[in-house]
Amino acid sequence: xxxxxxxxxxxERCILCPNGxxxxxxxxxxxxxxxxxxxxxxxxxxxxxxxxxxxxxCQPGEYSADGFAPCQLCALGTFQPEAGRTSCFxxxxxLPTKHQGATSFQDCETRVQCSPGHFYNTTTHRCIRxxxxxxxxxxxxxxxxxxxxxxxxxxxxxxxxxxCKNRRxxxxxxxxxxxxxxxxxxxxxxxxxxxxxxINPPPKRRILIVVPEIFLPIEDDCGDYLVMRKTSSSNxxxxxxxxxxxxxxxxxxxxxxxxxxxxKSNEGNSARGFQVPYVTYDGKHSLQHMERAxxx
Numbered sequence: 001x002x003x004x005x006x007x008x009x010x011x012e013r014c015i016l017c018p019n020g021x022x023x024x025x026x027x028x029x030x031x032x033x034x035x036x037x038x039x040x041x042x043x044x045x046x047x048x049x050x051x052x053x054x055x056x057x058c059q060p061g062e063y064s065a066d067g068f069a070p071c072q073l074c075a076l077g078t079f080q081p082e083a084g085r086t087s088c089f090x091x092x093x094x095l096p097t098k099h100q101g102a103t104s105f106q107d108c109e110t111r112v113q114c115s116p117g118h119f120y121n122t123t124t125h126r127c128i129r130x131x132x133x134x135x136x137x138x139x140x141x142x143x144x145x146x147x148x149x150x151x152x153x154x155x156x157x158x159x160x161x162x163x164c165k166n167r168r169x170x171x172x173x174x175x176x177x178x179x180x181x182x183x184x185x186x187x188x189x190x191x192x193x194x195x196x197x198x199i200n201p202p203p204k205r206r207i208l209i210v211v212p213e214i215f216l217p218i219e220d221d222c223g224d225y226l227v228m229r230k231t232s233s234s235n236x237x238x239x240x241x242x243x244x245x246x247x248x249x250x251x252x253x254x255x256x257x258x259x260x261x262x263x264k265s266n267e268g269n270s271a272r273g274f275q276v277p278y279v280t281y282d283g284k285h286s287l288q289h290m291e292r293a294x295x296x
Contacts, residue, residue: 003024004022006023006028007029009029021034034056056068056069057069057084058071058083058085059083060080061101062085063087063088065086066086067083067086068084074100075088076096076097076100077094079105092123093111093123093125095142110142115139116138117158118157119141119144122142130156130158131144132153132156133147133164134146134147134158135159135160135163147161149166150166151165151184152167154190154191165184165189167183168183169182169195170195170197172197172198173197173198173200174200175280177278178199180274180278185275186272186275187272188273189265190265190270191268192265192266194263197260198261199261201258205281206257207278208278208281210276210278211251211276212275212277213274214226214274216244216271217268217269219269222243223243224243224264224266224268224270226261226262230260232262236260237255237256240252
């Protein structure tokens with residue numbers, strides 16, 4: 001029998017735990033009584049699988065001596081984000097809350113209206129820049145918001161979620177078709193990033209690359225670049241290399257049977273980057289007439 005039920009031997013089947021009881025383990029033959037069984041009006045529906053399902057718990061922003069009703073609201077300057085608690089947390093630094101019954105540290109009011117990209121430190125009573133991987137778009141906040149998923153920011157003091165960037169890139173490629181793209185594409189790529197791909201097609205096949213467009217900062221003096229060559233050695237045969245923006249598409253065949261590709265950015269300005277598809281073809285069928293030919 002699953003949690004929230006018990007095995008009734010007389011009926012030879014699993015029965016829901018009745019009101020006023022709970023069971024948080026599987027395969028049990030009884031249910032446990034909820035605390036404060038006299039408060040039946042607050043009990044939840046049958047099949048309680050945890051003591052918190054019993055009902056009568058103090059809600060977030062409330063507390064009592066045992067965590068059950070009757071409850072009191074958290075006083076000004078304190079908060080409680082969880083149910084069934086016996087006390088509330090102080091904001092710290094003598095900070096007040098906007099109202100009684102606060103449920104989050106974010107309800108604590110700051111003494112200083114920190115600007116976006118900063119948070120109020122309750123210990124030092126100063127505005128601190130949001131650390132890397134967080135941001136804060138509003139004034140007067142005592143916390144920073146974490147970037148979602150696997151994204152992070154280039155620098156501290158970020159003010160918008162759009163500054164959270166995905167840094168994932170690079171890898172081994174060997175299928176008949178595929179593509180490479182700058183990290184965070186089509187958003188701006190991160191600063192100080194380095195991506196390396198290798199395309200190793202099936203035997204007797206060659207590589208055709210198509211660059212629809214590429215966006216790199218013009219004023220960076222080749223601080224950001226994309227290069228394609230046979231191997232990682234700077235002396236190997238180079239097929240393509242650029243550190244500039246090109247909005248006109250170009251297609252070309254690799255000058256080697258496999259391809260090593262690197263994209264690198266510095267700490268300066270960023271741009272949208274690129275998404276470059278490739279296909280492999282039978283080496284017996286020449287595509288030399290397409291090499292470095294602009295698409296119309």
